[in-house]
Amino acid sequence: MLEVRDLRKTYGSHVAVDGVSFTVSPGDAFGLLGPNGAGKSTTIAMVSGLIQPDSGEVLLQGHSLRAHPRFVKQRLGLVPQHIALHERLTAEENLRYWGQVYGVHGARLRDNVEWCLRVAGLTDHRKQRVERFSGGMKRRLNIAVGLIHRPEVLIMDEPTVGIDAQSRNHILDTVRELNRDGMTVIYTSHYMQEVEYLCNRLAILDHGRMIAYGALDDVRLLAGGLSTVRMDLDGDPAPALDALQQALPAERVEAGEGRISFHVRDPGPAVGKAVLALSQYGIAPLRIDIERPNLEAAFLQLTGRRLRDGGDA
Amino acid sequence: MRVVWAMVWAQLLDLLRDRKALLLILAMPLVLTAILGFALNGLFAGKPLPVVRVVVHDADGGAYAQQLTAFLKGQSLFRVSEAASAESARQALASGQADVALEIPHGASGVIDHGGSAQVNVEAPVQQAFRQGLVQQYVDGFGSRWSAVSTAIRDGLPPASAAAGEPLQIREAASGTRPLNAKTYYAYAMMAMFLLLHAVQRAGVLVRIRQSDQFKRIAAGPVSTSAVAVGDLISTLFVLAAQCLVLFAAYRWILGADTGPPLQMGVLTGSYLFALAGLSLVIGRWVRSEAVVDGLAGIGVNVMAVLGGSMYPVYGFPDWVQRLAQFLPNGRILKAWLDSAMGVSWHEVWVAAVYLLAVALVCLLAAAVRRPAVA
Amino acid sequence: MAVWSIFKGFWTGTVRNRANLVYMLVMPVVFLLVFGILPRIGGQTLPVAVVDDDHTVVARAYIAALRQTDGVHVEEVADDAIGDTLRSFRAACIVTFPHGFQDAVLRGQTPQVIWVNSPNASADAQVRIQRLQERMQEWTLLGEAGVQQATAGHADVSGTSGGDRRAEAFAAGMQEALHLTPAFASRAVSTSADDRASASLPQEQQAVIGVALMFIIFTVFGSTGTVLLHRNSGVWDRLLASPAPPWQVLAGYGLAFFSVGWVQFAILCLAGAAFGSPVPLNPPAIAVVTAYVLAICGIALCIAGLVKNVEQHMSIGTFVAVTTSMVGGAYWPLDIEPEWMQRLAWFVPQGWAMNGFKAAVLGWGATPDTWLSLGVLAVLAVVFFTVGMVQLRYS
Incomplete structure (x- = not known):
């Protein structure tokens, strides 16, 4: 049409x-x-x-x-x-x-x-x-x-x-x-x-x-069917970052102040591994969000940027 | 006091960094003064008298006609030449060698001898109407003087005393007043108008601030409302004074406007600034919407400026408008500034200053009874 | 048809804005009142202020004679008002008859008046002041002659008791001066057939037309400012996205601006007629207004293309309106300006519009002067309006 x-x-x-x-x-x-x-x-x-x-x-x-x-x-x-x-x-x-x-x-x-x-x-x-x-x-x-x-x-x-x-x-x-x-x-x-x-x-x-x-x-x-996992933590994840990366070798883990996020095909086991890795450093999750495959992730996958960052990122 | 200074400082910076506002409050008055000053100078000082080239054709040739020609030749205003015929006189006019032609008709002396009036044609193209008028005045003057003297002699006055110069002594005295030129007039006219405009616009700023969260912040702070009011008043005074000083300097030294004694000017200007700051505060307190203030700035100020003589010299208005203008702060100050520039006694300066201060006081009282509320 | 809808929508929006109405109706009428009632400063009469400190028959006779003199306007003022009279431009000169004026006359001494000239008296006024002084000499001469005659005829007038009668004889003699037949009387003859360059409009009509020309600029700038608003809000995009052809959109707006200018003129015309100074709406006048409004619309549109927002547009508009109106002779007749400033009027539309109106009001008919003004205005209109419309289309 x-x-x-x-x-x-x-x-x-x-x-x-x-x-x-x-x-x-x-x-x-x-x-x-x-x-x-x-x-x-x-x-x-x-x-x-x-x-x-x-x-x-x-x-x-x-x-x-x-x-x-x-x-x-x-x-x-x-x-x-x-x-x-x-x-x-x-x-x-x-x-x-x-x-x-x-x-x-x-x-x-x-x-x-x-x-x-x-x-x-x-x-x-x-x-x-x-x-x-x-x-x-x-x-x-x-x-x-x-x-x-x-x-x-x-x-x-x-x-x-x-x-x-x-x-x-x-x-x-x-x-x-x-x-x-x-x-x-x-x-x-x-x-x-x-x-x-x-x-x-x-x-x-x-x-x-x-x-x-x-x-x-x-x-x-x-987006490769990737889900987005976001975790709010009760402590600073920086010391646990290496351990996390080891637990989830295929994913790139992004860490912020009191939070981490990563994209993963099968979120269930990955969350378990991450929680375990964190607990070794005495950090516990306060909240866990799992977003099923979506456009945001697709965009991220295609451009390496988040959609909401805008064009000037 | 710290609060007040902080407010004044913020307002001043705000103004200095607003290029459009600077253009309006400084450049506009300068440009308009320049235009008006040049355009309307004729209303004040007039044009200087030109030298008039007169060509005389004396078709009469009698004694009286010769006396008239000699009289005109004796005037420094005229450069007189004589033509042999009316034709050549007109030619001189047409070719631009003469501005005005004078045609004394044949038989003029005879008419005068019989107590009549000899008609003399004063010819000129329309562009030379002004010069033509001058020649007419002198011809008529000569004619009436001649008749007056001869009548006086007929009535029994000894010819010697009748012809002896001036029976009335005219003692010319100095006026004690300095001349006013258009540049000076419009310098003060524009200053009065643009200060008024600026004051009303500042009222708009007050209204805007009151409606914004900025006011909530001030109201929530530990500052008393009266300190805020004083801060508003002083910052308005300060900003107006700054504008006034810059304009005054530009008028004085760039355009060359005249000024009165510094102390008189200072007292008057200070009183006016107080009146304006009061006006600004009272509008800022009593008016709720910015649109109304904009309307006042656009229309009210224009009407006041016109009535107060900022557009066209107030002296040309009918008496009732001139009286009305004296009630408007801008009309009053314009007259007072100009009077001071022309030379005036302190008594009259104080009358104007006290009036303006009274306006300021009334405005401040009116503003004080109204406490601003958080919108 | 889209043209009509756009035109109608524009006008509905305009009249619903109260500020617009005030600008279009109230302001021009105020200006008209002020400029309409202006007498010309330094006009045809010589303003003379008189101070009478003598209060005698002779002094009154002089004042009466002054009042009867053509081209002189006499105002009696108090002694202490001299300064204010001069500063207020109410007199070109002040004549004071001092105490003892009549006594001097009756004692056969030379009487004395005190004469103060305004420092602002123009050269022309000074010539007229000089002439007035000569007239007063003549009056005195004839007054003395009157006394002489009375004394010669009646011996009782000569004593001290005859003072009043001698004063009256003096006054009577002065009266004679006013009915004197002058030896020469001048008559002005114009050698130009009729000169249009220096013809000027009657003051009231000059005011109506001048204020109209200025306010047309204000209102047209106000209305073209809506283009900026519409462009920022997306109304403009919506119009371009519509199936209405662009020429219809342009025509709708163009017609709206044009009509706003004309309506402003009509308002001033009506107000002028109401105040008793109607401006004739004959074909040349209609042509002048039409061309002028088109030119102003074009200029306003061009400026609308250069500025960022409505405020800028309006402040430039105000500035342009005020300055060009002054230069173009919309505020006052140009002949009071120096010549070089009068020439500047050639470069602003108001100058040509004022000339065109002279042709219309003074009924010149189809003369070269009329055609020149109309022609220049037409060229200005075509050029500016076309440029304005083109830039509106491709903005």
Whole structure:
């Protein structure tokens, strides 16, 4: 349905996006994951027609964005990262405004406005100006405006940056609901949990390059099926580090103040060995977390960096 | 006292490191003063009198006409030449050799002999209207003087005393007032306005701080609220004084504005700064929202500046506006500064200073009755 | 059509902002009031202050004669108000009739007045002051002649008891001076057919137009600042991502800015009409406003492309508005400025707009001067608006 072919964008000598290609099928929830500055937003900007790629192509149902911008844009809905609303207009006026800009009129516009207000849970606040909304309400309306023309593909650029947990959950649930009802979604984030929760397929970007792409389970496997083990200890692990490394020869043990972590294929026996090694130095675990194979680990495996460290690590 | 100094120091550093603010409070007043000073100098000192080149065509040739020509030739303001015909007089005008042409008509002397008035055409292109007016004044002056003398003689005054110079002694006395030029006017006009603007903006800072956690930190500390108020007052005074000194130095030594006796200027300026600091504090205490302070800074200050004479010389306003301006701190100080620069007695300086200090006192009392609460 | 929605949305947002309304409605009217009521300092009349310390028939006769003199405005002030009168520019000169003035006249001595000139009296005023002094000499001469005549006719006037009657004779003689037929009377003849360069607008209309030209800059800068806001918030991205063609987005915004400028002008026009100084809205005036607003929109958009945030945009806008309006003659007629400063008006749009308005208000018709102003404005409008729009498109 949506096909992105070998997109490339440079700013001066800086290569922002370097040969990104992916395909999104109808009904997909496609995740675009990567640290800050990985090129997610640039990719999204090219896919939604905000900037021209240096090379490469975006096709929707076989129509190129470059050749038929109206056809493609009519079927895409963009939810920008910031609150892209008119502050002094009411919720309803904003929806009508954007509906008209997207070429929706008359009865269809009326119906869509009602539907969007329902989706955003703002039916009771329709006559209220956006400037008087809470942060969460603004976010919800921001998404609803992206839906006003009932797009076939909804593109969301980090819609949960800087908001509270409750609003975040509401947004994630809304997107999931929309996706279940058949809407195709492209979702960018640097929170791997969100992508894991929402998406069935994804691409991971780093330094403008695509370093992983495919179904969620396939990408997870790229991490080699490693689980992450984190232990909080009642003492400093430094003296026990050599013993630990001996007990777990295959893994690299990272130690911090009062804590250690390592990645391992089979966490059960490894935890036992580690606890034993530590007890010889009189250190006992206060808490043990085991994370099953996940994107975080995959990213770590692929780049040697943690996702949340961001692009400047 | 330590607290107060810490606050003053922090505010000063804050200001020095804010380039935009420095631009607004220092560069703007200088640029505007320069423009206004050059543009409107004509309103104050006027243009110097030009030398007027007059070409006279005397079609009459009688005694009176010759007297008029001789009279004009006797004026240092005019450089008089004579033309043989009206045609050549106009030519001299057209070619730019003369600014104004004077046409004494044929038969003028006859008209005067019969007690009539001889009409003399003073011709000039429109650009020379000012010079034309000068020539007219002298021609009319000569005409009326001539008639006055001849009437006096007819009425029985001895011709000798009638023609003898000045029956009225005009003793010219010095005014004791120094002239005021546009640069000086606008130096003080801009200083009054921008100090006021800065004071209101500082009130905005107070409001912002009160709404921020910075205020919670202060309120939670062991410092009394009155110490905080004194700190606010002194830091505002201090920052305004710093701006005032820099502007004053720039006006005095870069633009060459005049100033009054240092002591008078000091008393006046100090009183004004107190009034402004009081105003700033009272706004900072009573106004809740930053938007309102911004509105005051944008609109209130502009209106006060216009009424107080900062945009256009206050002397051009109707009397009631001039009186109203004396109630505004900025209008009062502008007049007082200028009076001092032109030369004024201490009595009048004190009247202005006491008024400003009274404003300061009222403001401080109004600020004191309102204790700021943590938002 | 997207153009219309964008236009409508823009205006709804604008009128719902109370600060905007104050800026568009209240401020200009205040400025208009202030600049509209300004009399010209150092205008056509010579302000003369008089101090009468003599309170006699003769002194009053002089003051009455001063009051009747053309081109002189007389204000009587108290002795101790001299300094303030001079410092407040209320008089170009102060004439004091000292105690004993009439006595001197009646005793046949040369009477004396004390004359103080303002240090700020212009050269022009000084010439007029000199002329006034000559007039007073003439009055004295004729006053003396009047006394002479009375004495010759009636012997009883000559004694000491006849003092009052002699004073009245003096005053009557002075009166004669005011009805004197001068030997020569000048008449101004202009040799230029009609000169447009030095024509000036009536002051009230000058105020309306000048304030309008300045506030158009304020409001247009205020509205183009929203582009920065929209760009930062993502509204701009959303518009570009929409299927509406870019020209429609640009047209929507362009139309909005343009209409804001025009509405500001209309507000000032209405206010001017309400205060009794209507500005005619004839075709040249409409053309001038249209071109001027377009030029300002373009300049504002160019600056919007250079700055980082709305505050910077607005402070540059204020600075540009105030300085160019002063230079361009929007605050006061340019002829009070030195010539080199008048030339600077060639380089700011307000200068050409003021000239264009002269053509419109004074009804010049289709003369070369009219076309020159309109032409320059049109060029400014096309150039700046195009550059502004292009930079908006590719920002």
